[in-house]
Amino acid sequence: TRLLLRLVEPTAGSVRFDGQDLAALSPAGLRAVRRQMQVVLQDPYSSMNPRMRITDIVAEPLVTHDPEARGRRARARTRERVGELLEAVGLDAGIQDRYPHEFSGGQRQRVSIARALALRPRLLVLDEPTSALDVSVQATVLDLLADLQRRLGLTYVFVSHNLAVVRQVADRVAVMRRGRLVEVGATAAVLRTPRHPYTRQLLDAVPVLDPRRGRRAAGRGSLTSAADRGSLTGDESR
Numbered sequence: 001t002r003l004l005l006r007l008v009e010p011t012a013g014s015v016r017f018d019g020q021d022l023a024a025l026s027p028a029g030l031r032a033v034r035r036q037m038q039v040v041l042q043d044p045y046s047s048m049n050p051r052m053r054i055t056d057i058v059a060e061p062l063v064t065h066d067p068e069a070r071g072r073r074a075r076a077r078t079r080e081r082v083g084e085l086l087e088a089v090g091l092d093a094g095i096q097d098r099y100p101h102e103f104s105g106g107q108r109q110r111v112s113i114a115r116a117l118a119l120r121p122r123l124l125v126l127d128e129p130t131s132a133l134d135v136s137v138q139a140t141v142l143d144l145l146a147d148l149q150r151r152l153g154l155t156y157v158f159v160s161h162n163l164a165v166v167r168q169v170a171d172r173v174a175v176m177r178r179g180r181l182v183e184v185g186a187t188a189a190v191l192r193t194p195r196h197p198y199t200r201q202l203l204d205a206v207p208v209l210d211p212r213r214g215r216r217a218a219g220r221g222s223l224t225s226a227a228d229r230g231s232l233t234g235d236e237s238r
Contacts, residue, residue, distance in 0.1 A: 001127040001159060005037055006030060017123070035065055038116035042128040044108035048100045054111055055096035058082045061118040085114040090144060106137035110144065117148070126158045130165060142168060163206065167191060175199045 002008045004015060006022045015022045017033060025033060038061070041047040048057050059078050062069040069078045083093030089110040100108055109129060116124055126145070130138040142165065148154060160166050166173055166187065173190045175183040175198065183196040194200045 035119045036122045038121040039125045040112050040116050040129045043132050044112045055082050058115045089114045105133050123155050
């Protein structure tokens, strides 16, 4: 995730966004591109400053990248924009003066998504955005992400170990083992007929809920287990 956003420098290869090699960009060029790429992290609470109010958390990208959002005169306009973003993710605009600890995990993740949308990006990198949430809350967050994608035309890079989530959200899937992609293809094809031994290992590691259905059927279920630092990365593009 950090490499995709050039938060760490690559030691080999390249990361390209819209045809541009991120490693070759100047600081000014990278700053401009970063407006188009935002991230939603796994644990929403640890990704927020607990001493900041919600309005300042969501407005932080605006204040950082947009000079017109800074200063006292811009405060009312920025606050209005924060209210719009909160409402876009299903929260009440009136919560702006509250703090992160006053909300549930699902609500905090919605705040994280609102912050990621502040600059109207084209790409969201979602790093296990539902794994720290209860199953029922996971479903509502996934529904929200699907709705936002339809309305805003976003592209998602969705990193997850949960095969059921990957099946639900991704058009294409890339299986990674020890930092290398070992299989890439359409999600249904990869999960139904995996070609690489490691992909088959991931699918076979899923607990069998109904022995009569077999392990491969369980691989299409809601439980998953991954070993050897492997992961599934869903790239959902529209």
